[in-house]
Amino acid sequence: MPGITAAAVKALRERTGLPMMDCKKALAECDGDEENAVDWLRKQGLKTMEKRSGRDTSFGRMGLYKGLDKNVGAMVELKCESAPVTQNDEFIQLADDLAQQLAEGPGAETAEELLDQPSPSKDGMTLREQKDDLFNRIREVFNVGRLIKFDGSCGGYCHNAGTVSGVLLEVDGGSDDIAKDVCMHIAAMRPQALNVEELDPTVVARERDVLTEAARQEGKPENIIEKMVEGRMRNFYAESVLAEQPFVKDDKQTVGKFAESNGMKLVRFTHWELGKE
Numbered sequence: 001m002p003g004i005t006a007a008a009v010k011a012l013r014e015r016t017g018l019p020m021m022d023c024k025k026a027l028a029e030c031d032g033d034e035e036n037a038v039d040w041l042r043k044q045g046l047k048t049m050e051k052r053s054g055r056d057t058s059f060g061r062m063g064l065y066k067g068l069d070k071n072v073g074a075m076v077e078l079k080c081e082s083a084p085v086t087q088n089d090e091f092i093q094l095a096d097d098l099a100q101q102l103a104e105g106p107g108a109e110t111a112e113e114l115l116d117q118p119s120p121s122k123d124g125m126t127l128r129e130q131k132d133d134l135f136n137r138i139r140e141v142f143n144v145g146r147l148i149k150f151d152g153s154c155g156g157y158c159h160n161a162g163t164v165s166g167v168l169l170e171v172d173g174g175s176d177d178i179a180k181d182v183c184m185h186i187a188a189m190r191p192q193a194l195n196v197e198e199l200d201p202t203v204v205a206r207e208r209d210v211l212t213e214a215a216r217q218e219g220k221p222e223n224i225i226e227k228m229v230e231g232r233m234r235n236f237y238a239e240s241v242l243a244e245q246p247f248v249k250d251d252k253q254t255v256g257k258f259a260e261s262n263g264m265k266l267v268r269f270t271h272w273e274l275g276k277e
Helices: 005-017 020-029 034-052 087-105 111-115 127-137 176-189 201-217 222-240 256-263
Strands: 059-065 074-082 143-150 155-160 165-173 250-254 264-273
Touching: 005 020, 005 034, 020 034, 034 127, 059 087, 059 165, 074 087, 074 155, 074 165, 074 250, 074 264, 087 111, 087 127, 087 143, 111 127, 111 143, 143 165, 143 264, 155 176, 155 222, 155 256, 176 256, 176 264, 201 222, 250 256, 256 264
Parallel strands: none
Antiparallel strands: 059 074, 074 143, 155 165, 165 264
16 A cells, blocks of 8 residues: 555554554545544444444443532443453443533533533543544443432542442542541442431332231230330331441441531432343
């Protein structure tokens, strides 16, 4: 391919991160023009992405934007095809950029809406362009899954570096370390609700019915069944409700009491396990 120098191919490869032969072909197709070659490579990448769009993306990680020094927090699920990609620095950066833009930007209801917003780390690029550019180099499909934003100071925790689950916890007061401790507890104990009032009423009613029937089967008198059920419901709440659960680092106190003793009010939380809606 006359006119395409090794230096030009090398420069394009350094700029795009794509294989030498792909860069050489792009320059040949574009008469040596580097800018046109970059666009050509992106278009080829989009064609490849379209062909692979149906592939399973069962791996991934959570992007988190958190900190009690901030007045907003966010979490975004970014999925990919294989485990090694979850450790790729640029994939990690994309997940964090998605969460940061969701938090600091105008907000977004859907992944498509978020992807069309500017990238916090790539000047002049949207998050979609950042994602497509990374696909063009790694050649794995990436899908943005769930996203959530809390308008308040948040702690957070990602289990196994974010590749298994993520927790976003809105709080009032306390410290980043205390908030992280509670988030780690949430990841381990999987509470269903923050407090008793937030539990699904149908779930509570079903549990109460089961306990009542069990007490009858035990032959307990009707006049004491209600007291027995109320006592057993406390055990149910201790298993299901964050504020009532024994704290994993000190089971002599509940999570609610632990937070209170450290000057922190628990406001709300979200716990996602990767790929589980």
